[in-house]
Amino acid sequence: MLKVTRMHHIGVPVSDLDRSVRWYEDVLGVAANGVTISADNAALGAVVEVENPAMRAVFSLAGDNVLLELIQYDRPVPKPFEGRNCDVGVMHLCFEVDDMDTAVRHLRERGVHLNADPVILASGDGIHAGELAGTKILYLRDPDGIQLELFELPR
Known part of the structure; x- marks a missing residue:
């Protein structure tokens, strides 16, 4: 096996x-x-x-x-990257950070494409966060448009 x-x-x-x-x-x-x-x-x-x-x-x-x-x-x-997060086979890399607010400021200062403002996972409004409640997530793109995620666990 x-x-x-x-x-x-x-x-x-x-x-x-x-x-x-x-x-x-x-x-x-x-x-x-x-x-x-x-x-x-x-x-x-x-x-x-x-x-x-x-x-x-x-x-x-x-x-x-x-x-x-x-x-x-x-x-x-190679062909340019065109995948969406929902497309089969498209993966993303997730990097854990200690301070999402500092990370967002850093990324914006460098002109990095952020998909949206960070989201805090909390149950309600269509989210069932379970053990990840309180986790902050942010999606962004690298220079080729590849999806990346930043992840801050609750303190």
């Missing part, structure tokens, strides 16, 4: 690797850890089911235990 021992990393294709590495570091404080890879071969193409790929990737440590892999495919030319 297969048993997963832990989550190793989350891979996110981006259109401009250098820009995204800078953005994730400058805006979210997720700094690259010096691990960079590149690949251009048929075996990789078979694994990722992309014909004749060429890619570069940088790993960053998000928090204490999750690696974020930002990947730029130079070949084939």
